[in-house]
Amino acid sequence: MIASQEQWVRFTPRQRLVRFSWYFGIVAALVFSARNVEIIPEFLYDAPEQVADLVSRMWPVAWDYYPTSVHAVMIETLHIATLGTIITILLAVPVGFLAARNITRSTTLNYLAKLILVSSRSVNSMVWALLFVAVFGPGAMAGTMAIAFRSIGFVGKLLAEALEEAHPGPIEALQAAGAPWISTVTKGYWPQIQPAFWSIALFRWDINVRESAVLGLVGAGGIGTALDASMSLFDWDRVAVILISIFTVVMLAEVVVTQLRKRII
Amino acid sequence: MHGLRTDTKVESGQNARSLVIRHLDKEYVRGVPVLRDINLEIAGQGMTAIIGPSGTGKSTLIRCINRLVEPTRGEILLDGQDLVKLHGKALREARRRVGMVFQEFNLVERLTVIENLLCGRLGYVHPFPAWLRRFPEQDVARAFELLEVVGLKEFAIQRADALSGGQRQRVGIARAVMQEPRILLADEPTSSLDPKTSVEIMELMTQLAGERGIPVVVNIHDVHLGRRFAQRIIGMSGGGIVFDGPPDELRDEHLKLIYGGENWLQ
């Protein structure tokens, strides 16, 4: 097996070749990117000054701006995230059921469901927001729908996986007892996937809180609207308030989710 | 090779290859001693077996010697150098001179067998060449020699998680011997193994350490194995040493003192 005991090398020549090609490919892509990407050095030399300027304009933070203009949109952001997540669940549950191969025995339907899930995930939430702003007009409704459509892929995929992992025992017992389809689901599947379900929903809500904070930049409501307004007026002290409130809310959301998950799982 | 350290203070009347433990105490929780005033001297070569019930601090004692566990008080002299006082680089250099065999083998599962052996040389190799797996030629050659001795040469480039328990412990011993230690510590090396493999592992340790003149201190819960392989038995109970002598002096009353009760002796 070993040609010479004195010479030990970590990988076989073939493994090394494959690895080397990947390394080479990565480095080549990196070098190509670095050489091509347009970076204006003058801007870069200026950066320390700009950062100093940014900090000096952010300080002192305009705290009094929060109650007048930030609080309401912050609450709106949370509503967008929450309502968006609820709508997602309503939409994703049927798709998840269609995607789970142990429940839906039709390959065509499985693939159709998977296609819906993949398309939902491939389009960024901001693009969804742009689309819905064009459809529903600017405002929180577009944001809510963007969050909802963006999350279907995530929730539906994880839900389908949870369903596929469910033990067949209790379900077969229910079917053997002649239970109708709906009670097989509520008494057989639901108790088994319930922890996973809440965990997925909470996890997605956490992500959605972060995402809904930027939707306003494209006119889809929430705190991003205030951010966009303050930035276009170069009111950096107000931007600072907005950023601090986003950070606080995101941190609180994470704590809430972690605590709730501990209780559920 | 990495011969005697000429700068170490060798105390009079002590063999150069010696481990001396004086007044060693260990408390994990303040006021609750696990080890109480341990005094021990191990010189020359051969195997010393520490026996005693679970939870009596055997493992803590072994781990104090190479400072995987911090002693609370006392001195641990290896070749005259007090290990308790060492920090940083000096401690790492002292650890290189102490080989250790673990109960659960503690191999790096996702590395190959040969890489696990070379782990024994990590105290000598700089991080960058080590990361690139550029070990000195003589280290690699010695690793293969040792693999041959422990009968695992054909497993050299397999991952450690592909081995059986006995095979893993052979690798564990070979790794410790790779360090060219001044003393070999073994913490319950056979507890995770079946009786036949246990004997083979003890034989292997005796053989490898004997050939190299390395003293072995082994923690063992199996009194028979200890008696069979060790030249000296140390009985521990309640965090202290209650017996210290050759195996043929170890009588039932000593065992009663060590383990308590007597029904199990029948």
Next chain:
Amino acid sequence: MSEARSGRMVALGRPNWLVRAGWVALGVYVVYAGSLLNVTWDRFVIGLAHGAEFIGRMFPPNVSRLELLFSDMTESLEIAIIATFFGVILSLPVGLLAARNLMPVWVTWPARLFIAVCRSFHPVIVAILFVKAVGFGALAGILALIVASIGFIGKLFAEAIEEISLKQVEAVRASGAPFMNVITFGVLPQVLARFIGFCTYQLDSNLRNSTMVGIVGAGGIGGTLFAAFQRFDYDFVCTILIAIIAVIMVAEVGTQRLRQVFQ
């Protein structure tokens, strides 16, 4: 776990008024939040009509500006690649410093705070700040995605390290290995496969976001997409969207391959 689950199954057998109250509360919330956000059925129906018109205007896709599309798409790719590279390199030490089983509290605490800050802001928000700092263009996008990468990989890497077997680490330490050797031989082999998984996932995610940061002027195709929306060039929007989705799907397959090679 299984006991808890069976316990819940038993509890579900009889009507649970608390649970029912919860569902009612949820329904009330949906109505309340819906009215607050002005999400109404009427608007939805009107929206559907708009949507049909909108989709009608998207087709056929406009292919007259493929050159612009290509150069912007390349810039997005470049941003993603450079940002992933530096993000990965920087997240290694940050993740290591944040691992509570290897590092003392006074090291993990600032490292974890740093990761939390990197994670809490959407890359687009970070991009806004970098646009101010280094001006419009790809560099701002790269820096923003580096921050996002550190936040994501750093957190998961730290968690992966916190789950390793310390026995293997102990054995390497016992051989007198210096700290860096303990890391490369005791820690990295245990987490490397997962780390590579995180990195390829992050490459995917950076690619998605690199098509977005342009909305705030940080380079890539996002700027063009946003402009096309604002000019109601929906047929060009359609072309861009198709291009983005195609690139993302190809990248997903590519990163899966990458994961297999470096397992």
